[in-house]
Amino acid sequence: MAGATRLPIVFYVQSIQATSNCDHGLFLIAFKLHHFMDSYPTNKMNAASDKIPVLTQMIQQLIATPSISSVSPGFDQSNLAVITLLADWCESLGFKTEIQMLDNNKANLIATCGRGEGGLILSGHTDTVPYDEGKWQTDPFRLTESDNCFYGLGTADMKSFLAIALDAIQRIDLKHLTAPLILLATADEESSMSGAKALVTAGKPRARYAIIGEPTGMRPIRMHKGIFMEAIHLQGQSGHSSDPDLGINAMEGMHRVIRAILDWRQELQKLHINRAFAVPVPTINLGHIHGGDNPNRICAECELHIDLRPLPGMSIDELRAELYYRASQAIADSGLSLTTHPLFDGIPAMETPADAELVTAAEHLTGYSAEAVAFGTEAPYLQQLGNEVIVLGPGSIDQAHQPNEFLPLEQINPMLDLLEQFIIRYCMAR
Numbered sequence: 495m496a497g498a499t500r501l502p503i504v505f506y507v508q509s510i511q512a513t514s515n516c517d518h519g520l521f522l523i524a525f526k527l528h529h530f531m532d533s534y535p536t537n538k539m540n541a542a543s544d545k546i547p548v549l550t551q552m553i554q555q556l557i558a559t560p561s562i563s564s565v566s567p568g569f570d571q572s573n574l575a576v577i578t579l580l581a582d583w584c585e586s587l588g589f590k591t592e593i594q595m596l597d598n599n600k601a602n603l604i605a606t607c608g609r610g611e612g613g614l615i616l617s618g619h620t621d622t623v624p625y626d627e628g629k630w631q632t633d634p635f636r637l638t639e640s641d642n643c644f645y646g647l648g649t650a651d652m653k654s655f656l657a658i659a660l661d662a663i664q665r666i667d668l669k670h671l672t673a674p675l676i677l678l679a680t681a682d683e684e685s686s687m688s689g690a691k692a693l694v695t696a697g698k699p700r701a702r703y704a705i706i707g708e709p710t711g712m713r714p715i716r717m718h719k720g721i722f723m724e725a726i727h728l729q730g731q732s733g734h735s736s737d738p739d740l741g742i743n744a745m746e747g748m749h750r751v752i753r754a755i756l757d758w759r760q761e762l763q764k765l766h767i768n769r770a771f772a773v774p775v776p777t778i779n780l781g782h783i784h785g786g787d788n789p790n791r792i793c794a795e796c797e798l799h800i801d802l803r804p805l806p807g808m809s810i811d812e813l814r815a816e817l818y819y820r821a822s823q824a825i826a827d828s829g830l831s832l833t834t835h836p837l838f839d840g841i842p843a844m845e846t847p848a849d850a851e852l853v854t855a856a857e858h859l860t861g862y863s864a865e866a867v868a869f870g871t872e873a874p875y876l877q878q879l880g881n882e883v884i885v886l887g888p889g890s891i892d893q894a895h896q897p898n899e900f901l902p903l904e905q906i907n908p909m910l911d912l913l914e915q916f917i918i919r920y921c922m923a924r
């Protein structure tokens with residue numbers, strides 16, 4: 495059925511409004527409705543209208559419900575309204591819902607149908623990044639259809655996936671589930687990962703398999719790098735520039751620290767190579783530095799901010815410890831004092847083996863070999879819970895975090911088909 499016209503009726507109502515001022519338009523409507531009725535089984539239409547809104551309405555409501563997460567308090571918003579919408583829809587479909595409150599007025603949703611061993615988690619984050627005011631050509635909170643795409647904040651990353659997952663779920667006769675089917679909706683993926691971390695602390699949800707619907711152009715992803723960000727602070731002593739012995743120069747100390755970091759980077763890049771990644775080595779970026787105030791004063795303080803992206807198999811804790819050790823060795827006997835602190839706790843790297851069941855099934859169903867990507871996801875946390883995880887969803891990461899974010903409509907039906915097949919494969923006895 496991939497590629498067949500099975501879009502919900504709301505999409506066609508928009509076409510009617512757009513074209514109803516001429517005969518040709520009416521013909522187009524008649525043709526589209528006819529084609530639509532042919533290809534969308536009546537029982538599925540009934541199921542959709544009886545239980546939860548049709549797909550376009552769900553996407554529209556999710557986009558219209560702001561849930562920006564940000565490390566800047568001025569931008570940060572609660573995701574509770576999105577969680578409530580999703581929980582209501584899940585309950586309408588007969589799911590048991592659990593809303594896990596976090597301590598920042600945000601929440602995760604774990605909605606479960608079916609019981610037993612194994613099963614499948616369909617997972618997405620409910621938050622979006624902030625948006626660039628004035629750079630959008632449409633209202634970021636109003637779903638707008640144009641050029642065969644849905645525009646809106648979160649269309650690609652990744653509110654649409656949650657609606658598509660629900661629409662795929664309602665195609666299934668849930669009475670016939672033989673293993674749990676779980677819809678997981680998380681908080682704060684775009685900022686602190688506090689939602690995913692709370693799940694790990696709670697030890698749930700656990701199924702056998704998990705698909706995270708981040709925008710991957712519907713190609714399965716089984717690996718991504720990790721990331722963490724660190725501040726390195728050197729405290730020295732100010733003094734008159736005419737006599738170096740009057741102070742301890744933190745900027746000169748940072749010069750040595752930077753040298754040590756670049757040497758370490760070279761060692762790491764010789765030791766760790768993974769050709770699946772476009773950038774096949776771990777990276778360290780020197781991103782921000784600030785120190786001193788005046789040319790005629792000895793620099794008393796200097797701070798450097800760096801970003802490190804480890805490959806799968808490299809531990810963030812060990813890298814942090816090594817960074818501290820190398821920096822402290824670099825300024826040994828200088829009289830400077832060193833502190834480091836995380837700017838961003840980090841996301842571990844993720845790898846699911848190439849021969850894992852979920853990876854090979856996804857390759858078979860999509861026709862694409864599993865790949866590696868450069869962006870981090872909640873996958874390592876779902877892995878820690880014991881789930882086998884891939885990342886696979888509609889839309890492109892190229893549009894994520896950008897003005898005029900969009901989801902191509904042509905990816906919706908293939909994604910519905912794909913999810914339906916995964917659910918049948920992992921939650922229904924064959």
Ligand SMILES: [Zn+2]
Binds near residue numbers: 619709
């Ligand atoms: Zn995302």
